[in-house]
Amino acid sequence: MNIAIFGMGYVGAVSGACLAQLGHKVIGVDVNPTKVNMINEGVSPIIEKDIDQIIKEQTSSGNYSATTNTAEAIDATDVAFICVGTPSQRNGSLSLKAVEHVSEQIGEVLKGMDRYYVVVVRSTVLPGTVESVVVPILEKASGKKAGEDFGVCMNPEFLREGSSVYDFYNPPKNVIGQIDKRSGDAVFEIYRKIEAPTFRTELTVAEMVKYSDNCFHALKVSFANEVGNIASSLGIDSHKVMEIFCSDTKLNLSPYYLKPGFAFGGSCLPKDLRALTYKAKTLDIEVPVLNSILPSNREQVAKTIREIMQYKGKKIGFLGLSFKGGTDDLRESPIVEVIETVLGKGLSVKIYDKFVSIARLMGANKEYIEKEIPHISTLMVESATEIAENCDVVVIGNKSDEFKDAIASMKEGQVVIDLVRITEDWEDLAADYSGICW
Ligand SMILES: NC(=O)c1ccc[n+]([C@@H]2O[C@H](COP(=O)([O-])OP(=O)(O)OC[C@H]3O[C@@H](n4cnc5c(N)ncnc54)[C@H](O)[C@@H]3O)[C@@H](O)[C@H]2O)c1
Numbered sequence: 001m002n003i004a005i006f007g008m009g010y011v012g013a014v015s016g017a018c019l020a021q022l023g024h025k026v027i028g029v030d031v032n033p034t035k036v037n038m039i040n041e042g043v044s045p046i047i048e049k050d051i052d053q054i055i056k057e058q059t060s061s062g063n064y065s066a067t068t069n070t071a072e073a074i075d076a077t078d079v080a081f082i083c084v085g086t087p088s089q090r091n092g093s094l095s096l097k098a099v100e101h102v103s104e105q106i107g108e109v110l111k112g113m114d115r116y117y118v119v120v121v122r123s124t125v126l127p128g129t130v131e132s133v134v135v136p137i138l139e140k141a142s143g144k145k146a147g148e149d150f151g152v153c154m155n156p157e158f159l160r161e162g163s164s165v166y167d168f169y170n171p172p173k174n175v176i177g178q179i180d181k182r183s184g185d186a187v188f189e190i191y192r193k194i195e196a197p198t199f200r201t202e203l204t205v206a207e208m209v210k211y212s213d214n215c216f217h218a219l220k221v222s223f224a225n226e227v228g229n230i231a232s233s234l235g236i237d238s239h240k241v242m243e244i245f246c247s248d249t250k251l252n253l254s255p256y257y258l259k260p261g262f263a264f265g266g267s268c269l270p271k272d273l274r275a276l277t278y279k280a281k282t283l284d285i286e287v288p289v290l291n292s293i294l295p296s297n298r299e300q301v302a303k304t305i306r307e308i309m310q311y312k313g314k315k316i317g318f319l320g321l322s323f324k325g326g327t328d329d330l331r332e333s334p335i336v337e338v339i340e341t342v343l344g345k346g347l348s349v350k351i352y353d354k355f356v357s358i359a360r361l362m363g364a365n366k367e368y369i370e371k372e373i374p375h376i377s378t379l380m381v382e383s384a385t386e387i388a389e390n391c392d393v394v395v396i397g398n399k400s401d402e403f404k405d406a407i408a409s410m411k412e413g414q415v416v417i418d419l420v421r422i423t424e425d426w427e428d429l430a431a432d433y434s435g436i437c438w
Contacts (some may be wrong), residue, residue: 001025001027001077001078001079001081001186001189001190002027002076002077002078002141002262002281003016003019003024003025003027003077003078003079003080003081003190003298004026004027004028004029004073004074004076004077004079004080004081004386005019005026005027005028005029005080005081005083005221006029006030006031006073006080006081006082006083006102006106007030007082007083007084007085007098007102007123008028008029008030008032008035008036008039008045008066008072008169009045009046009083009084009085010046010048010159010161010164011083011122011123011157011159011164011225012028012030012081012083012084013028013035013039013044013046013048013055014043014046014048014159014164014165014168014169015081015083015122015157016028016039016064017044017051017054017055017058017064017165017168018054018064018165018168019190020054020058020062020063020064021054021058022190022191022193022194023063024063024190025063026063026064026065027057027065027066027067027072027073027076027077028064028065028066028067028073029066029067029068029069029070029073030068031068032067033068035066035196036066036067036068038067039055039059039064039065039066040059040065041059041361042055042056042059042060043055043056047068048161048162048164048165048343049162049164049165049166050165050166051164051165053423054165064420066323070102070105070106070108070109070156071108071109074106074109074110074113074117075109075113075178078116078117078118078186079117079118079119079120079186079187079190080106080117080118080119081104081120081122081155082099082102082106082118082119082120082122082123082134083122083123083157084098084099084101084123085123086098086099086103086124086125093376094125094126096125096129096133098123099121099123099125099129099133099134100133100137103119103133103134103137104137104140104141106119106138106141106204107137107138107139107140107141107142108141108142109198110141110142110144110149110150110411111140111141111142111143111144113135113142114330116149116150116151116182116187117150117151117227118150118151118152118153118187118269119134119138119150119151119152119153120152120153120154120155120187121134121152121153121154122154122155122156122157123157123205124157124210124211124214125154126207127204127207127208127211128207129207129221130152130154130177130179130203130204130207131179131203131204135152138150138152138356146179147179147180151178151179151180151182151183151186152178152179152183152203153176153177153178153179153183153184153186153187153203153206154176154177154178154203154206154207155174155175155177155187156177156206156209156210156213157175157177157210158172158209158210158213159169159171160174164304168194169194170196171194171196171199172196172197172200173196173198173199173294174191174194174196174197174199174223175198175199175201175205175206175209175210176198176199176201176206176317177201177202177203177204177205177206177207178200178201178203179203180287182270184200188200192355194264194394196331198227213312215434219289222288222289223289223290224238224242226280226285226287226288226289226290227241227242227245228242229280229285229287230276230279230280230283230285230287233283233285234283237393245429259421260421260437260438261302261419261420261421261436261437262300262304262334262335262397262419262420262436263297263298263300263304263334264297264323264421265323265332265333265334265335266323266324266329266331266332267329267331268331270288270294270297270332272331273290273293274294275293276290277290277291277390282348285419291386300334300436301334301337301338303436304334304338304395304417304419304436305338305341305342307417307434307436308338308347308393308395309342309345309347311347311392311393311415312345312346312347314347314348314391314392314393314394314415315348315349315391315393316342316347316348316349316350316391316393316394316395317349317351317352317387317388317389317390317391317394317395318335318338318339318349318350318351318352318353318387318394318395318397319352319353319387319396319397319398319400319403319406319407319422320335320352320353320396320397320400320403321333321335321336321339321351321376321380321397322335322353322355322356322398323335323398324398324399325398325399325400326355326400327355328353328355328356328358328359328363328364328365329365330365330368330369330372330373335387335395335397335398335419336373336376338395339351339376339379340375340376343375343376349379350379350380350381350386350387350390350391351376351379351380351381351387352380352381352382352383352384352386352387353380353397354400354402356369356377356380357380357382360377360380366408371381381411381420384402384403384405385406385409387406388406388407388409388410388414389409390415391414392413392415393414393415393416393417394406394410394414394415394416394417394431395417395419396416396418396419396422397419397420398419398420399420399422400422403422404422404423407422407429407431408429410429410430411431412430412431412432413431413432414430414431414432415431415432415434416429416431416432416434417436418432418433418435418436419436421435421438
């Protein structure tokens with residue numbers, strides 16, 4: 001394909017060179033004439049492993065060239081990738097100046113074009129930017145309609161400086177946010193020769209994935225460093241610890257614990273976080289990441305309480321009382337905290353939890369229930385259906401097929417607050433559905 005790349009920085013120069021090597025014809029565009037001249041002379045504008053040779057080969061074969069002229073680049077191509085910088089401003093916000101400028105320039109050329117063209121944002125931009133900034137600028141400047149007269153995609157870049165050529169050919173994934181299928185098909189075609197799990201999705205999902213990735217990578221580094229600082233001050237080899245930690249692909253490096261939902265609880269995570277952060281304190285070691293986890297967890301509890309308090313005066317039913325399904329363990333169950341708070345604020349509450357009901361009669365937890373939460377255990381009813389039939393608002397606290405069946409029978413006018421994403425097809429529910437963070 002014929003591709004224009006706007007921005008000959010780390011992302012643009014490497015993407016351009018590698019796309020040319022893949023067999024596409026690429027024209028790089030940059031406002032900086034020095035970078036443009038360097039590309040045209042076959043010299044890399046950035047220092048990066050393997051890139052010099054690729055640029056030399058691809059420019060001498062005529063597959064890769066550069067210009068400062070937007071119209072020239074757009075006229076000769078079918079797809080434009082926007083790879084310009086989006087630096088931080090002094091207050092931390094993202095500067096979209098270059099993205100806006102390029103979008104306007106591209107839009108002006110699209111105005112006089114009588115064929116289909118696709119604009120792809122590859123720069124990192126916050127969710128909503130493509131739809132609310134890039135598309136309106138393109139539409140205004142071109143007088144045309146995105147998704148009809150021209151295509152728009154968000155295709156985030158996952159390369160790491162230092163190994164960017166390798167990363168281009170071996171990406172962890174290819175994410176194509178598309179305004180419509182036709183736009184996405186064009187980008188999909190460009191990467192056809194590169195093997196990677198490909199996700200075609202909404203523009204905003206693609207934008208958000210990039211931020212989730214980078215924030216998580218940053219979190220991983222700081223987490224490992226804090227573990228390292230505590231371990232080393234105790235004379236423990238932190239690398240041995242993290243090697244074993246990373247070998248666990250069931251619970252540690254896995255999708256487990258990475259699903260947005262309710263707060264964690266139970267008899268281990270809160271207790272062990274408290275113990276380790278207290279130990280760090282006694283060692284005079286700062287662990288801001290570890291210290292921030294319990295406050296973050298409390299905020300998820302507070303958010304749930306705020307959601308429920310909107311229904312003051314209504315009958316509230318809770319499905320699931322323990323901190324996760326299939327257990328009667330109520331120690332540090334965050335849903336118990338939610339119930340205690342809303343009860344204290346005067347809400348009328350009923351609760352159903354099969355395992356807690358059994359434990360209440362004869363289980364090992366009988367004593368805990370009678371001593372610690374007698375005020376709550378008296379609010380328990382015998383079935384999920386009883387809750388679904390008699391309560392105005394039903395809060396789902398943990399996962400079970402029984403709860404799923406019960407909410408399926410709820411009627412219009414009733415409300416479901418789902419803390420655990422018990423169902424994926426809530427559009428089919430008659431009751432008004434809301435997820436805690438989706
Ligand atoms: N560097 C990385 O490792 C990396 C990885 C993934 C994503 N990203 C994202 O990709 C984007 C680009 O990053 P980068 O590191 O390549 O930036 P960079 O600063 O190295 O390069 C940006 C280039 O855009 C050019 N430019 C600015 N305004 C222009 C305009 N109006 N027309 C044409 N060119 C213009 C600049 O002259 C510069 O050469 C950013 O949003 C960044 O967050 C970067």
